[in-house]
Amino acid sequence: MEKIHIFHTNDFHSHLEHWPRIQGFLKEQREYYQSKGDENFLFDIGDFIDRWHPYTEATKGRGNIxxxxxxxxxxxxxxxxxGVNLPHHDLDHLYDEAKFDVLNANLYKANGDFPDxxxxxxxxxxNQGTRIGVLGLTAYFNHLYNLLGWEITEPISELEKWLEPLRKEADVIILLSHLGITDDEKIAAxxxxxxxxxxAHTHHVLEKGKVVDQTLIGAAGKFGHFVGxxxxxxxxxxxxxxxxAILYDFMEIPAPQKEEEQINDFLEKGKELLNQxxxxxxEPLLSDPFHETNFSRLLCKALRDWCQTDCAMINAGLLLGSLSGVVTIYDLLHICPHPINPCIVKVTGEELEKIILETKGEELPYREIKGLGFRGTVLGVFVYEGIQFENDRILINQTVLDYEKTYTFALPDMFTFGHFFKEVLPHKHKEYLLPEFLRDLLKWELENQQ
Known part of the structure; x- marks a missing residue:
């Protein structure tokens, strides 16, 4: 009987404060099983990088590799x-120095070939001749990949295609799936x-795995809270x-020597590289999630100017701090760490009024948001550019809103993924402007003002 050990991580999202402990644990475990003569492999199932961390941002992920x-x-x-939070060139060179394989069956170059x-x-x-076939798939954000110059194909059809040779070539088949638990269960069935x-992808935790028909599904949550x-x-x-299948809880893994020093080193290296x-x-730019400020107005102006639209809207909770004096690239990352892109939609005056009235809900500013690229806590109040209010009337650029007119409207892309303004936005064509994040627009606006 041969025992094969598979260690796995997923959705680490550059939480490097957990890395020294996890790295030491994985090295120790693998050395232990090697000493017993057991085979072991180590896989990551995607989202290991996240550009909120200064070290990741400064190295465009290569430091993580x-x-x-x-x-x-x-x-x-x-x-x-x-895949979609790095410009094309940066993703194309992310793995230049990788000493491991990158497996993904549904990512192609625009010409239909696999990247090198x-x-x-x-x-x-x-060592005993068992053939382990490992295949990878990632989430089907085809429109966003296309905007960045890549071709992403439907994962299940790719799975069917590549399973055919795998059945002949492998004794054991493993799927690295950055698709989410629902798709994983369907695939298993x-x-x-x-x-x-x-x-991966949906940050689910399966403490002892989950068996669906004959397939064992495993997942280790997010941020390095567990190792699978x-x-x-x-x-x-x-x-x-x-x-x-089992999971190891990060809190139960012994801390290595000088753990805090290693964690701080990642941060300081990133800050130094971004000190531009x-x-x-x-005058200071002040942030306040529950009040409109000069800073939130500046971000909204930058969004509208960049998108060249009739009007724009942001939520004040996007700004996680104030700025004063010398402003560096690190400062902009620190106060606006979200991988959120600008987006343009065309709406009628009637539809725009529905969106604006919904933003006036008393509870909405206090709503806590997780995911959608948002790296803050609360949504905050909404701030507008090109939209005015006068005697219970809505004005667009000082002219009374016309129900029949079509307006171009700029907003953060997080509002277009089906969780907000459900009466209007899910059905609209969205023009996403990639690869720039909101902090890139802030930098552009500040440089223009200078």
């Missing part, structure tokens, strides 16, 4: 934070030949006889 190298990862797949750094799958051989699915470990038992006929002056403010 070096961390994976040091830990001896076998292979990774990409998540949306790698991607394989759809790979066969790994154990429809493709019983897949032995193991290592999941699966054990696969294979008999001499190369048939899987048993599969087990943008401007010198004559």
């Amino acid at each position: 070096e961390l994976l190298n040091q830990c001896g990862y076998t292979a990774v797949t990409i998540g949306n934070n790698e 750094w991607v394989k759809p799958y790979k066969i790994y051989y154990t 429809h493709f019983p030949e897949i032995d193991v699915i290592l999941g 470990h699966m054990t696969i038992h294979v008999n001499k006929e190369k048939v899987v006889t048993k599969k087990e 002056q943008v401007t010198i403010l004559q």
